[in-house]
Amino acid sequence: MPPPESFPGRTAFAREVCARFGFFDAFGNPRESSCRAALRDLDAAGLVKLPPARRSPSVAPRPQMSSDPVPAACGVPKRAGAVAGLDVRPVAGREEARILSRLLHDEHPQGAVQHGGRQLRYLVASDHGWLGGFVFASPSSALAPRDRWIGWTAQARLEGLGMLHDATGKAAHARISILSLSEI
Numbered sequence: 001m002p003p004p005e006s007f008p009g010r011t012a013f014a015r016e017v018c019a020r021f022g023f024f025d026a027f028g029n030p031r032e033s034s035c036r037a038a039l040r041d042l043d044a045a046g047l048v049k050l051p052p053a054r055r056s057p058s059v060a061p062r063p064q065m066s067s068d069p070v071p072a073a074c075g076v077p078k079r080a081g082a083v084a085g086l087d088v089r090p091v092a093g094r095e096e097a098r099i100l101s102r103l104l105h106d107e108h109p110q111g112a113v114q115h116g117g118r119q120l121r122y123l124v125a126s127d128h129g130w131l132g133g134f135v136f137a138s139p140s141s142a143l144a145p146r147d148r149w150i151g152w153t154a155q156a157r158l159e160g161l162g163m164l165h166d167a168t169g170k171a172a173h174a175r176i177s178i179l180s181l182s183e184i
Helices: 010-021 032-044 093-107 144-150 154-163
Strands: 087-090 119-125 132-137 166-172
Touching: 010 032, 032 154, 093 119, 093 132, 144 154
Parallel strands: none
Antiparallel strands: 087 119, 119 132, 132 166
16 A cells, blocks of 8 residues: 555545444445544554645535424324334434434434434334434544643543534424433
8 A cells, every 4th residue: 555645635545444344334434534533543643654734725514304394293292102113223324324314413401413423323213203313423532721720641542532522413392391210
């Protein structure tokens, strides 16, 4: 494999790494963002030398979402145990990803945001309709105040990030009463 500095930029190098090592998502797309993050960590630890970062004006990406609002669930009982066909499941496929993004956009105070890095996305389904969804995403790979407070070196951060998580978004249809676990 050619050395990193022989590539025109970090993204081109990350694409090559993805192709060489088979880093692809469920849709067959290269996992460039995760790969770039890992390569930055390796660069910070002195294990690889990346080309200089090129900064360009960027616009925050918007997640793709369903163009229509998610229909309100009908006839949802107040007790979770009485909800017919209750199913909390991982998001499967682009259509469900668009439904989750739309739910977050419509129901979450911060709306839908593009999450970077590793993430776990779930939808809450039922025979009554979609009830909600939530996302767990990777923490920021480098956050200076956090890293100083914890006392992390670059190497310690590489080893410790897997122990952190960020519950970045959760949404439920506003028309659905959410009961505490003690009420179920």
